[in-house]
Amino acid sequence: xxxxxxxxxxxxxxxxxxxxxxxxxxxxxxxxxxxxxxxxxxxxxxxxxxxxxxxxxxxxxxxxxxxxxxxxxxxxxxxxxxxxxxxxxxxxxxxxxxxxxxxxxxxxxxxxxxxxxxxxxxxxxxxxxxxxxxxxxxxxxxxxxxxxxxxxxxxxxxxxxxxxxxxxxxxxxxxxxxxxxxxxxxxxxxxxxxxxxxxxxxxxxxxxxxxxxxxxxxxxxxxxxxxxxxxxxxxxxxxxxxxxxxxxxxxxxxxxxxxxxxxxxxxxxxxxxxxxxxxxxx
Amino acid sequence: xxxxxxxxxxxxxxxxxxxxxxxxxxxxxxxxxxxxxxxxxxxxxxxxxxxxxxxxxxxxxxxxxxxxxxxxxxxxxxxxxxxxxxxxxxxxxxxxxxxxxxxxxxxxxxxxxxxxxxxxxxxxxxxxxxxxxxxxxxxxxxxxxxxxxxxxxxxxxxxxxxxxxxxxxxxxxxxxxxxxxxxxxxxxxxxxxxxxxxxxxxxxxxxxxxxxxxxxxxxxxxxxxxxxxxxxxxxxxxxxxxxxxxxxxxxxxxxxxxxxxxxxxxxxxxxxxxxxxxxxxxxxxxxxxxxxxxxxxxxxxxxxxxxxxxxxxxxxxxxxxxxxxxxxx
Numbered sequence: 227x228x229x230x231x232x233x234x235x236x237x238x239x240x241x242x243x244x245x246x247x248x249x250x251x252x253x254x255x256x257x258x259x260x261x262x263x264x265x266x267x268x269x270x271x272x273x274x275x276x277x278x279x280x281x282x283x284x285x286x287x288x289x290x291x292x293x294x295x296x297x298x299x300x301x302x303x304x305x306x307x308x309x310x311x312x313x314x315x316x317x318x319x320x321x322x323x324x325x326x327x328x329x330x331x332x333x334x335x336x337x338x339x340x341x342x343x344x345x346x347x348x349x350x351x352x353x354x355x356x357x358x359x360x361x362x363x364x365x366x367x368x369x370x371x372x373x374x375x376x377x378x379x380x381x382x383x384x385x386x387x388x389x390x391x392x393x394x395x396x397x398x399x400x401x402x403x404x405x406x407x408x409x410x411x412x413x414x415x416x417x418x419x420x421x422x423x424x425x426x427x428x429x430x431x432x433x434x435x436x437x438x439x440x441x442x443x444x445x446x447x448x449x450x451x452x453x454x455x456x457x458x459x460x461x462x463x464x465x466x467x468x469x470x471x472x473x474x475x476x477x478x479x480x481x482x483x484x485x486x487x488x489x490x491x492x493x494x495x496x497x498x499x500x501x502x503x504x505x506x507x508x
Numbered sequence: 509x510x511x512x513x514x515x516x517x518x519x520x521x522x523x524x525x526x527x528x529x530x531x532x533x534x535x536x537x538x539x540x541x542x543x544x545x546x547x548x549x550x551x552x553x554x555x556x557x558x559x560x561x562x563x564x565x566x567x568x569x570x571x572x573x574x575x576x577x578x579x580x581x582x583x584x585x586x587x588x589x590x591x592x593x594x595x596x597x598x599x600x601x602x603x604x605x606x607x608x609x610x611x612x613x614x615x616x617x618x619x620x621x622x623x624x625x626x627x628x629x630x631x632x633x634x635x636x637x638x639x640x641x642x643x644x645x646x647x648x649x650x651x652x653x654x655x656x657x658x659x660x661x662x663x664x665x666x667x668x669x670x671x672x673x674x675x676x677x678x679x680x681x682x683x684x685x686x687x688x689x690x691x692x693x694x695x696x697x698x699x700x701x702x703x704x705x706x707x708x709x710x711x712x713x714x715x716x717x718x719x720x721x722x723x724x725x726x727x728x729x730x731x732x733x734x735x736x737x738x739x740x741x742x743x744x745x746x747x748x749x750x751x752x753x754x755x756x757x758x759x760x761x762x763x764x765x766x767x768x769x770x771x772x773x774x775x776x777x778x779x780x781x782x783x784x785x786x787x788x789x790x791x792x793x794x795x796x797x798x799x800x801x802x803x804x805x806x807x808x809x810x811x812x813x814x815x816x817x818x819x820x821x822x823x824x825x826x827x828x829x830x831x832x833x834x835x836x837x
């Protein structure tokens with residue numbers, strides 16, 4: 227090998243090495259965060275953690291039962307509102323979205339996907355908290371639902387587009403009306419994918435904090451009333467992590483581990499289901 | 509990938525049979541119902557703009573454009589200016605990009621060009637998981653792990669080498685522009701990586717093969733054939749990451765120090781627009797105070813929408829119409 231060629235090969239090797247090292251740095255960050263969560267959080271998780279509500283500041287003991295239940299209610303309600311709208315919008319994009327309106331809706335959905343969630347919190351505050359003169363879990367759910375809709379619209383569209391044309395054509399050729407073809411054949415076939423999209427969306431909003439700060443507000447007591455302030459795991463972590471007490475910090479780590487576990491379990495299940503169903507679709 | 513056009517069938521001569529007319533009607537209803545839901549998205553963006561604008565009106569009238577470059581924020585004297593937050597938002601985002609872009613592009617290049625097949629899925633999966641971690645968990649990790657690490661192992665050597673520059677003046681107490689920027693960087697790596705990866709996957713194999721056939725080394729093929737082909741999309745991916753960083757709230761609120769100050773030192777506390785809303789919105793007692801925060805929200809929203817729109821246009825130019833990266837978003 228001449229010197230010039232050798233030099234080029236060495237440069238290639240060197241750049242490859244740089245790329246590999248930097249990639250693994252990124253992966254290392256994830257492993258570090260997960261490792262810290264488990265190390266610092268796991269020891270504080272016991273039965274009381276899941277079954278008790280918080281005790282007054284400074285005392286030890288207590289749990290986050292109110293926050294776990296609150297997250298379930300707020301996120302569940304958000305899904306009830308957001309899923310039908312998001313999925314219907316996604317069906318529109320897949321079925322009729324080739325025209326100008328489809329382009330506009332698709333573009334806006336992508337842009338809204340990057341909207342700061344705190345701004346959505348302001349919108350929910352304006353429409354629900356201000357007129358009713360009170361913070362409420364419902365306002366938090368509306369904010370989270372708004373965050374879900376553009377995300378679901380895009381994933382639903384993608385999943386519905388994966389349905390082979392032959393299925394649609396076969397149904398139409400048999401004289402099936404278009405709307406029934408769309409709902410009973412196309413959407414039904416893509417159902418697994420649509421459910422996956424919904425799960426990923428739910429996993430994402432379950433960890434949201436910013437839009438809940440001045441809607442659901444947080445609540446130190448156990449509450450299931452959606453017209454009243456309610457605690458969520460994410461709000462609880464924020465308060466505990468930024469608070470002054472060691473006991474709070476301990477609970478913050480444990481709550482973070484629980485929230486992280488919840489989010490990871492939902493999203494990993496979702497991805498696993500898609501892989502099972504559709505094989506290696508990239 | 510085009511869907512089968514669903515339009516009304518060609519009209520046959522003579523009246524349509526009754527059953528088909530009923531079908532036509534139900535199809536029309538179905539289509540208009542779906543259209544109604546889809547119109548919800550454009551409506552949503554208008555509603556958000558409308559809410560922020562009407563809320564911001566008192567502050568807009570009172571302070572005018574000077575709001576953007578006034579750096580006083582005094583709820584007692586009722587004087588508000590957003591300059592420190594706008595500065596802090598931009599500074600922390602730029603710092604985050606400086607750190608995140610090399611990492612994220614490396615991940616994308618590694619996954620599409622250099623990785624052995626068996627490693628592709630696991631690495632892609634781990635990076636996707638980074639995107640699934642809630643912001644408040646990043647914040648907690650930042651307070652208890654990242655800040656002590658920066659204080660012990662990063663700031664002292666940085667100060668030893670570059671301590672004479674204006675960027676590293678003052679004492680590092682923890683909550684600072686540096687901490688906020690680093691946590692933002694970790695958070696946006698998966699977004700930039702996921703979109704870049706899909707952009708690089710959309711580069712035709714023939715580009716790569718042609719370069720290799722001309723005798724290019726593997727890196728030369730990447731640098732001279734693959735990256736230029738996907739350039740617009742890669743820039744789009746980076747801008748998309750910028751949009752994320754601008755609007756990110758919780759982790760930054762927990763780490764940046766929340767001080768209404770403009771300073772170039774990375775070691776000093778700063779503030780961002782999102783953090784200001786998060787901290788002060790529910791405490792804003794007077795109408796003008798609240799209105800000023802609405803205006804901050806309006807600026808933030810318009811800024812992120814513009815940044816995201818630019819990013820999308822660039823990405824769509826490479827992968828036309830595909831929902832590139834939507835899985836990660």
